[in-house]
Each structure stands twice: as C-alpha cells, then as structure tokens.
Amino acid sequence: MSKVAPPEELAKVDHTPPKKGWMDMPVELKEGRWCYGSKPKDHEVIGLPNPRSWSPGDEDWKLPENWQEIFLEGMRERLDKFRSFRLFMDICVRCGACADKCHFFIGSGDPKNMPVLRAELLRSIYRGEFTTAGKILGKLAGGRKLTYEVFKDLFYYFFQCTECRRCSLFCPYGIDTAEVTMIGRELLNLLGCNIDWITGPVANCYRTGNHLGIQPHAYHSMVEFFCEEIEEITGILPEPSLNRKGAEILFITPSGDIFADPGTFTAMGYIMLFHYLEGLGLDITWSTYASEGGNFGSFTSHEMMKRLNSKMYAEAKRLGVKWIIGGECGHMWRVCNQYMDTMTGPADFLEVPKSPITGTVFENAKSHKMLHICEFTADLIKHGKLNLDLSRNDQYKLTFHDSCNPARGMGFFDEPRYVIQNVANNFHEMPIDTIREQTFCCGSGSGLNTDEFMDMRMRGAFPRANALQHVHDKHDVNMMACICAIDRATLTTLCEYWVPDVEVIGIHELIGNALILEGEKKRTMNLRGEEFPWVEEEEAEEAAAEVILEAAEEGVEAAAEEVADEEAAGEAEGEK
Amino acid sequence: MSLEKLLQQKKSVILERWFDSILETYPADTRQFLKKKKNRFANPVAHEISRGIEEIFNNILKDANSEDVSPFLDKVIRIRAVQDFSPSQALGFIFDLKKLIRDELAENMGESRISEDLWELERKIDAMGLMSLDIYTKCREKLYELRVKEVKNRVGRLIERANMMCGIPEKEGDPEVCNTDNLT
Numbered sequence A: 001m002s003k004v005a006p007p008e009e010l011a012k013v014d015h016t017p018p019k020k021g022w023m024d025m026p027v028e029l030k031e032g033r034w035c036y037g038s039k040p041k042d043h044e045v046i047g048l049p050n051p052r053s054w055s056p057g058d059e060d061w062k063l064p065e066n067w068q069e070i071f072l073e074g075m076r077e078r079l080d081k082f083r084s085f086r087l088f089m090d091i092c093v094r095c096g097a098c099a100d101k102c103h104f105f106i107g108s109g110d111p112k113n114m115p116v117l118r119a120e121l122l123r124s125i126y127r128g129e130f131t132t133a134g135k136i137l138g139k140l141a142g143g144r145k146l147t148y149e150v151f152k153d154l155f156y157y158f159f160q161c162t163e164c165r166r167c168s169l170f171c172p173y174g175i176d177t178a179e180v181t182m183i184g185r186e187l188l189n190l191l192g193c194n195i196d197w198i199t200g201p202v203a204n205c206y207r208t209g210n211h212l213g214i215q216p217h218a219y220h221s222m223v224e225f226f227c228e229e230i231e232e233i234t235g236i237l238p239e240p241s242l243n244r245k246g247a248e249i250l251f252i253t254p255s256g257d258i259f260a261d262p263g264t265f266t267a268m269g270y271i272m273l274f275h276y277l278e279g280l281g282l283d284i285t286w287s288t289y290a291s292e293g294g295n296f297g298s299f300t301s302h303e304m305m306k307r308l309n310s311k312m313y314a315e316a317k318r319l320g321v322k323w324i325i326g327g328e329c330g331h332m333w334r335v336c337n338q339y340m341d342t343m344t345g346p347a348d349f350l351e352v353p354k355s356p357i358t359g360t361v362f363e364n365a366k367s368h369k370m371l372h373i374c375e376f377t378a379d380l381i382k383h384g385k386l387n388l389d390l391s392r393n394d395q396y397k398l399t400f401h402d403s404c405n406p407a408r409g410m411g412f413f414d415e416p417r418y419v420i421q422n423v424a425n426n427f428h429e430m431p432i433d434t435i436r437e438q439t440f441c442c443g444s445g446s447g448l449n450t451d452e453f454m455d456m457r458m459r460g461a462f463p464r465a466n467a468l469q470h471v472h473d474k475h476d477v478n479m480m481a482c483i484c485a486i487d488r489a490t491l492t493t494l495c496e497y498w499v500p501d502v503e504v505i506g507i508h509e510l511i512g513n514a515l516i517l518e519g520e521k522k523r524t525m526n527l528r529g530e531e532f533p534w535v536e537e538e539e540a541e542e543a544a545a546e547v548i549l550e551a552a553e554e555g556v557e558a559a560a561e562e563v564a565d566e567e568a569a570g571e572a573e574g575e576k
Numbered sequence B: 001m002s003l004e005k006l007l008q009q010k011k012s013v014i015l016e017r018w019f020d021s022i023l024e025t026y027p028a029d030t031r032q033f034l035k036k037k038k039n040r041f042a043n044p045v046a047h048e049i050s051r052g053i054e055e056i057f058n059n060i061l062k063d064a065n066s067e068d069v070s071p072f073l074d075k076v077i078r079i080r081a082v083q084d085f086s087p088s089q090a091l092g093f094i095f096d097l098k099k100l101i102r103d104e105l106a107e108n109m110g111e112s113r114i115s116e117d118l119w120e121l122e123r124k125i126d127a128m129g130l131m132s133l134d135i136y137t138k139c140r141e142k143l144y145e146l147r148v149k150e151v152k153n154r155v156g157r158l159i160e161r162a163n164m165m166c167g168i169p170e171k172e173g174d175p176e177v178c179n180t181d182n183l184t
C-alpha cells in the first residue's frame, strides 16, 4: 500500500508563499479577483479602441501589434499634461505610511494591494522607460520594462482599486493613488482593456440615458408605480412631473434608485418630500432624458466622463429650469460638484440655487448650480419646515456609512448626520477611525460592483463590516444609512455576508417614513410595506380597550336596569 | 497533572504559536502587518483570528459542544473563505493545532493518562475539522447565492412592474403570481 501523508501534512501543502521581491512574484490572474472583459458591441457604440471578444482569463488578450508604443505614448502624453501625475511618479519615498490603509490589502493580505505597490506597478515602468537611471540600472533603480506580463498585472491591480483615496489621507506627500489608478485605467483603455461592468453601463448611458438602458416609458412607469405604493401606505397619491418645461428645479438621481431595492424606497422618499413641499411652493420636475445621475464614464477616462455628464446641463437648458438638485449619490456628486463646472460649464444660463421654501441661497453651489438633496433637506429641517413623526423610524437603530466620494472626496460629513438625527431617535456612530474622512470603502466602488468580483469585494468590505459588527454588538444597530446609490446595493451584500442582522437604508427613505403628509391616513407600515412592529401590539391594546369598554357599557346597562328595576319596585311599593 | 491543567498552563504559548503558524500562510510583507494586531479596526483580520482561535481553544478545554465553538470557527473561516486560499489551505490551521499541542507537551508524553486524554482531544480537533468544512462550504455557497441575488435584484422592481414574468398560480382560481424568481 502506498503511504499517505498525515492530514496536517496534507493541509500544509503550499502553505507558505515563496519569499520574493514584488517584481518577481509571478503574475497570476485568479478567478473571482477580476471582472469580465468589455464587449466589442459596447466598444463600437462609444468608440473605444480595439473592439474584440476577450477575457482577462485568456492567455491572449488580442492587443494591437504596437501595443507597447500606444501605452508608452499615452503615458508620455499624460506625464506632460497632468503635473500631479508626474509628481506622483517622482516623489514617493516608499515610506510605507499608506501601505496598510487600503481596505483591499487589509482584507486580502495580498501585498500588491498595498497602495504603494499598486502605484509602484506604474512607477516602475515610468522609471524603466522614462528615466535615465531606470533605463540603465533597471531593477536596481526600481525600474522595469513594459512586458505582456507586466501589462496584465497592471490590469489586475488597477481593477482591484476602488479609487477611494483612503491611502492618500495618510501620505505625507499627498500622493493620491486613486489618481494613479485613474490614469492607469485610461492607459489600459487605450488598448481596449476595460471591464464589461463599466463599458456596458457607459454605452447604455450614452445611447439610452441610464446604466441599464431603460427607456423613458419604463422610467415613467416606475415613478407611477412608486406613487401607487405611496398611496397604499399613506392614502395619498402624489403626482410628480416628468420632463416638464418651465419648472424651477430639475431633479436628477442615480438610476439605481429607480430600478433596484432598497434604492427604490429612497426614491419613494424623494417623491413624498416633493409632494409635501408642493404646497409650500416647490416647483420641481424629474427627467427621463437625464435619467442617470451616476457616471461610469468617470471610471473610464476624463473624456468619457465629460461625454456622459453633458446631458445634465443640456437637459436643464432644454427644460428652462433655474437650477438642479441631485439625488443621494456618491461618485455622481463628486463629478457634478468637482468637475462639471469646468468640464461642461459654465452654467451661466442657470441661477444660484435658492430654496423656494426657506429662501436660503446656497453660495457653495454658486458656480455649478447643483445641490445635493441632503443639503436641501437639512436646510428645510433647520428652518422647521418639515412636520415629522420620528417614532415611525423607531424600529431602526441606525448607523451611518460615509461613502468615499462625498465624504473623503468632498468633505460632506455633517448634513446627512444632521438629517438622520432629526428624523430618527436611535443613532450610533461607528468607531472614529472608520468614519468621516477615514471611512472604509464598501469595497465595490469605481465600477467594481459586479457579481463575478464577489470574492474580492467581500475582502475589501471586511474592514467596514468589522466596524459595523462592533456597533451591532454594542448598540444593537440593525440599519446602516448611506447617501450613495451604489452603496445601497453593495452594502446590502456586504451585510448579508458579514453582518446578516443589519440592513441598508437611504436617508430619504427615513424622511418618507417620518414625514406627516397633509390628509394622510394612519400609517401602519413603513415604505418597505412592512408593518410597524408596534402595530400588532397597538391593535391588541385597542381590541382589549374595546372589550373593556363593551364590558363597561354592559355593566352600566346592567346597573341601569337594576336601578330601573329597584325604582320600579320602589314605585310599586309606594303605590301600595 | 491532567491534560486540561497542562494545556491551561501552556495556553498562551500554544496560542502564540498557533497564531504564528496561521500567519505563515500569508506572504512575508503581509505577515509583518498582521503581527501588529493591536487596533481591531485598523487590523481586523489579525484581531478576529487571534480572538477566534483563543475562543476555539477555550472551547476545546471545556467540555463544550459544537454549538459553542461554531461561531468562533465561523469568524475565522468566513475571512479565509474569501482570501487567496484553496479549501485545504483555508482550513489547515485547525489540524495544525494537533501538532502544536504535541510539540508543546513532548516531555509529558510518557504519562499514560496524558496520552489517553490527548487521543480524546485530537478526536475533538478532528471533529472540529469536519465542522469547519461545513462552515467553509456554507460561506462559499453564500457568496454564490449573493451573486445570483444581485443579478436578480438589479432590475427586479422593473420586471415586477412590467409584469413580464407571470407564473402559474398555486391553486386554480388564484391570481397569477408575477415575480422575479425565474430571472437568473
């Protein structure tokens, strides 16, 4: 009989990875760690180079003959054009301060997920191909040549970065690896190496107006559907307007809120809020043309981001509105707030946003003329314009997840918290080093929220989940609020794997629950159509009260009868 | 001295070694990071593993049943199930414990009582190995389930609205059921 190794030996096979410098580590693309390759039909619609069927798992990626030339030329062009990029290539001292700050490294333990090494993938090519020392000394000077292997490595790791910028927060030189990733993805894009989950939505958005390619009548139908649901819950049927010319404000939100739970409940919240404000002078319209707030173009190239963004101002102009409100969003807000003005502006045909209800002029949006709905709502609450019943959110013990783009990218911390604390009674923060500017990414941002990437996403999600677990254990938190449409979907998955007792909610869903609409019926369920947990108890109490009342009434009747009998008897006696 | 007492005495050494042997399964650069297990929020993997194995060890010492130890196994395995490991690599750490204990107790091996108790203890560890297999499989199943769920949910409400999928009602006369369950 042949000898079988003992189990502990068997399990030990290949336990310890070989000790090697990172440049010598074999490039191994593992399934579940890469996203499917972009499809030729989408390349054709948006004019991306090199349309072909391919998969990152293939040996041959079908690159054009002169791919190295194209890549290096693209790199040279960007080194000249973007001073920040050249600086980021030059000044890193490899101090390691950023190394353990990336959620993908923390969760995966793969050293190439350290931000410093992620950027070094490109930096080594910069040294090896563009600097004299690197050209001569090669590896000794941290340089290397752009080989096919190296190219695949770039693809693998730039599509394992969510462009969350957490690492940049800790870099003494302010090096932003997210920007290195953005440039890296642009270069990959020059050779037609993008992922299906980005190019598909980009192509749909370009052609039909939103990521899923949903047509105007379907969009309209969904809004109607929400109104019917609202009627069922409140007894009131709102009538929001779509594509209405001459409205004062245009409302644009990520399409995820329209088509997928739990974003749909947030969309219902918007509709209810707008309905409530109609009587106070709000004049707002939705649009089926600007039916996508998100911009997956921003995960492709700056040109593509601009192309997709242009419809916002175009629609504002066509409808003749005065300014724009954006729905609860993450990267959308970054694109609108940080880039839109210079990229697609100037929006000189619009006016500085001024709340028609409170009169507040939003100077912060003076130039690009667009507000985040949380700013708008926080201002309403501050001025006491909303009639709210906080107890309708009592079933939730809330925490708040700062989405990377609004929070770390834009410093948008307080408005959402202000709103939450004014519409709900139970709120608990996660630990300080995991929120606000130090927030941990959901692990699925920048277009990586696709299902085939699940292993990697769950690794990246672990630091966030771990902090969530803490407040769940300590305060019984059962609901995580956020203001990003991608997060509403991805955090739901995160919770199901890591902290199954917690669900995810948008802030305007909380508003919708608490808002007391004029003439509404007694609410017995939340926007999800779930009966409030106290309804059964209340009904039981009411039923009990009724029984007592009936008994009391019966008792009174009996007593009255008795009195009447006695009286009758007395009278009879008197008569005697 | 009984095996249990001996193991109690040597608990911290064994746990230290066990933790180190788990770190051995990660690349060198990562090991350095995981060794600094101080802040549970900055270094959640190291924190969960070290807490998890301590509880697992405590449960082995106690006459614990499987329900008690399972949540702690879950903590560690749930992490390793999504990392770069094959199933055997992900779960190997359970079996490593046997060798670690034997090494630690080398000088006491002659005592007949100890070796008898050790045999019992190792059976327990084997049983835990089998439980781990279940947990690992559940984690992987969950990941596939979540993938399907996401794909379904992406346009779930639209399909519900569009009445595009109308299933056969359970009983004759019932209204048609329109849902998204067939959409994969």
Ligand code: SF4
Binding pocket: A101, A102, A103, A104, A113, A114, A115, A118, A160, A161, A162, A163, A164, A165, A166, A167, A168, A177, A178, A181, A441
């Ligand atoms: S930007 Fe975020 S995902 Fe990318 S390397 Fe930095 S921390 Fe990691």
Ligand code: SF4
Binding pocket: A091, A092, A093, A094, A095, A096, A097, A098, A099, A115, A116, A170, A171, A172, A173, A174, A175
């Ligand atoms: S913190 Fe900055 S300088 Fe230090 S290694 Fe990271 S990118 Fe380089």
